[in-house]
Amino acid sequence: MCSCVDTGPPHAQVCSCVIPQCLQRAMQTLLHQLFHTRHPTFIVLHLLLQGLVYAEYTCEVFGYCQELEFSLPYLLLPYVLLGVNLVFFTLTCAANPGTITKANESLLLQVYKFDDVMFPKNSRCSTCDLRKPARSKHCRVCDRCVHRFDHHCVWVNNCIGAWNIRYFLIYLLTLMASAAAIAIMTAAFLLRLVAVSGLYQETYLDDLGHFQAVDTVFLIQHLFLAFPRIVFLLGFVIVLSLLLAGYLCFALYLAATNQTTNEWYKGNWTWCQHWPLVAWSLSAEPQIHQNIHSHGFWSNLQEIFLPATPSYKKKKK
Ligand SMILES: [Zn+2]
Numbered sequence: 001m002c003s004c005v006d007t008g009p010p011h012a013q014v015c016s017c018v019i020p021q022c023l024q025r026a027m028q029t030l031l032h033q034l035f036h037t038r039h040p041t042f043i044v045l046h047l048l049l050q051g052l053v054y055a056e057y058t059c060e061v062f063g064y065c066q067e068l069e070f071s072l073p074y075l076l077l078p079y080v081l082l083g084v085n086l087v088f089f090t091l092t093c094a095a096n097p098g099t100i101t102k103a104n105e106s107l108l109l110q111v112y113k114f115d116d117v118m119f120p121k122n123s124r125c126s127t128c129d130l131r132k133p134a135r136s137k138h139c140r141v142c143d144r145c146v147h148r149f150d151h152h153c154v155w156v157n158n159c160i161g162a163w164n165i166r167y168f169l170i171y172l173l174t175l176m177a178s179a180a181a182i183a184i185m186t187a188a189f190l191l192r193l194v195a196v197s198g199l200y201q202e203t204y205l206d207d208l209g210h211f212q213a214v215d216t217v218f219l220i221q222h223l224f225l226a227f228p229r230i231v232f233l234l235g236f237v238i239v240l241s242l243l244l245a246g247y248l249c250f251a252l253y254l255a256a257t258n259q260t261t262n263e264w265y266k267g268n269w270t271w272c273q274h275w276p277l278v279a280w281s282l283s284a285e286p287q288i289h290q291n292i293h294s295h296g297f298w299s300n301l302q303e304i305f306l307p308a309t310p311s312y313k314k315k316k317k
């Protein structure tokens with residue numbers, strides 16, 4: 001039943017009036033199941049979208065491009081990138097991100113220094129009852145503490161941590177490259193088609209009965225009517241490439257500066273909480289998180305691709 005006597009934020013009251021409470025509860029349960037429990041829904045969705053994009057590329061763009069005598073290595077490049085991407089996708093999904101256990105907690109406690117701001121010494125995870133190494137975090141979705149925790153990724157249904165972030169970065173890079181390769185091949189096909197047909201030199205009759213030279217808007221409309229799925233595919237992969245390129249730049253920035261997403265988020269949040277103190281009082285000395293783990297660009301990248309593991313530390317002793 002609808003209830004209009006709820007107290008709480010105005011938007012919550014509006015929601016409770018418009019949406020029945022049983023439906024609200026069902027939506028909350030669904031959102032909780034989707035984003036706070038481990039399940040393969042997003043992996044299936046990911047593979048389905050990838051399959052649809054490649055099916056459209058194979059069934060239409062590839063064939064037309066061959067007819068227009070495009071170079072075969074360029075046409076096959078998206079498939080090579082898909083193969084590499086699927087290998088690293090599987091590795092990211094299946095690899096242990098750095099689960100902290102009774103057996104390895106002592107060794108992992110020695111890997112990173114404690115900064116006593118974001119990562120205090122001698123703290124314990126209240127859920128696992130394990131001592132927390134610096135840079136680790138308990139993932140509520142997977143219900144485990146993860147060494148050098150970055151974030152939990154629903155698209156791979158796994159945490160991203162010290163031992164699988166290298167796979168994740170290559171997965172991200174090849175996913176962006178495959179989307180960009182398909183976008184470039186599809187755009188090249190449409191441009192070649194326009195050039196071969198000489199369409200841009202034609203004129204058309206507008207609504208008022210006047211002859212108009214073909215312009216870009218008319219060309220896009222014409223191509224959309226002639227090849228709707230290909231133009232939709234092009235729009236989708238362009239947007240996807242830009243989003244992935246933006247996220248990849250962010251992930252590479254974090255890797256180059258030796259920060260995790262968790263630390264970047266917490267660091268920015270701490271700064272937002274304390275900046276009025278810093279701005280208005282010179283005597284205030286809030287404890288702001290400092291990045292003490294960065295040791296230069298190459299050293300930071302080496303840490304991503306050659307992470308310290310318990311067995312590695314054992315060998316060094
Ligand atoms: Zn824990």
Ligand SMILES: [Zn+2]
Nearest residue numbers: 139142152159
């Ligand atoms: Zn997780």
